[in-house]
Amino acid sequence: MVTLIHTADWQIGRQFEPFGPEDGPILAEARLEVVARIAQLARERDVHAVLVAGDIFDAQGVSDRTIRRLFDALSGYPGPWVLLPGNHDAALAESVWSRAQRLGVIPPHVHLALQPQPLRLPTPGAAVGGLAILPAPLTQRHTFEDLTAWFDGAETPEGWLRIGLAHGAVQGVLPDDIDSPNPIAAGRADSARLDYLALGDWHGTLRVNDRTWYSGTPEPDRFRANDAGNVLEVALPGPGAAPIVTPYRIARHPWIALHERLDVASDADRLAQMLAELPAQAVVQLRLSGRLDLAAHARLQQAVQRAQARVRALRLDSRELQLQPTDADLAALHADGYLGDVIAELRERQSGAEAEIARTALVLLADILREEGGGHP
Structure with a gap:
């Protein structure tokens, strides 16, 4: 032989x-x-x-x-x-x-x-x-x-x-x-x-x-x-x-492509668990679509950041993910009056040419309000 x-x-x-x-x-x-x-x-x-x-x-x-x-x-x-x-x-x-x-x-x-x-x-x-x-x-x-x-x-x-x-x-x-x-x-x-x-x-x-x-x-x-x-x-x-x-x-680095649609908070929690179980040497492309409220999105952000620190590389594409703040989100952020109007406008702009800018602004604004008000997702 x-x-x-x-x-x-x-x-x-x-x-x-x-x-x-x-x-x-x-x-x-x-x-x-x-x-x-x-x-x-x-x-x-x-x-x-x-x-x-x-x-x-x-x-x-x-x-x-x-x-x-x-x-x-x-x-x-x-x-x-x-x-x-x-x-x-x-x-x-x-x-x-x-x-x-x-x-x-x-x-x-x-x-x-x-x-x-x-x-x-x-x-x-x-x-x-x-x-x-x-x-x-x-x-x-x-x-x-x-x-x-x-x-x-x-x-x-x-x-x-x-x-x-x-x-x-x-x-x-x-x-x-x-x-x-x-x-x-x-x-x-x-x-x-x-x-x-x-x-x-x-x-x-x-x-x-x-x-x-x-x-x-x-x-x-x-x-x-x-x-x-x-x-x-x-x-x-x-x-x-x-x-x-x-x-x-014989490979050291598995390359893993994930495309996840998120529609309810439990979808974000399920994905967070999936990210926690990725191999440490993995190279990951994560594409997100659908919509999430701010609280679920904040939890998902943390899960993604933990995964980025643990795996070899993780590239995130969230351009197709919309944020839909709920009344509970606004209450937790104390976002009433003018701030509430700004959040509502940013939410609406996620479907147009400025979608990515609006989504990024919405995330940043929510993060700032949590830090200033001690709010939690």
Whole structure:
């Protein structure tokens, strides 16, 4: 039995500016840290090779230090690594790969699949002669021809496993809004007599067919329910036999998107409990809609602030949430007379072009009145 780790879309060097100076650098660092965990897993599982199906780097212009750190992270697994250029790190005439070669940082056990030609990896001790890796490296960011077509006629040694390695969009399988148009025929594994086709570009784990899989990115980087955060262990019994594919959850930071509609006070309390139970390393996008009274909103504010202090990152979008002060709210705030009129006007303006300004003003005014009057939500 020959075993592989299949991974892709590391996006080393990606920056997360929208998360600010506290969380952004930590999320960027996590992309390097997960590579070290992949190396540890490969060593523990004693696999024969690790295949990385493109987009190892997020951009051609990453720093020399980042390049060095990436190759240092591979040292935890001494077996062969095969790195394929993707659309973010295409094998241009001058590229991140040519810089890595000039820096002299590529160790002997790391193979750059920069050319569309078979790469032979012997597998001592296995029942098969070895792995014949058929790579389809991207030499530009976008192409409209199927770079895996040459796999069909590629000659490989008798008794060796035929493994395809590519980065792009399987036709008729993926949504239209993926990162790259680079096409891959849905039946390539069959037409090229592949024992396994390891793919990158789709950031979630996805089975196309028995022999064709996307591993997804090992560390999620967007709010999408596509089962990101895995690597795949691929067990190959022998030439022609169906592979056995096992996902391993390896991500540190789960990305969680929540869209909650709030209509009554108990909805806010339920959401507060949900926020309290989020994993500490979670990256959360919280979108709120509906309407709440001021007291319930104040409790929810506190719950959100506690969650923001506890989880890795929490981004709040409350533009669709309206505040509806009740008589009890106004009494607690002692907001009668002119102040009551101001609150009523702000409440009405939440449905127009100034909705966000009115809602923010209403929250601030309520907070000021509580502080001055000692009121409680």
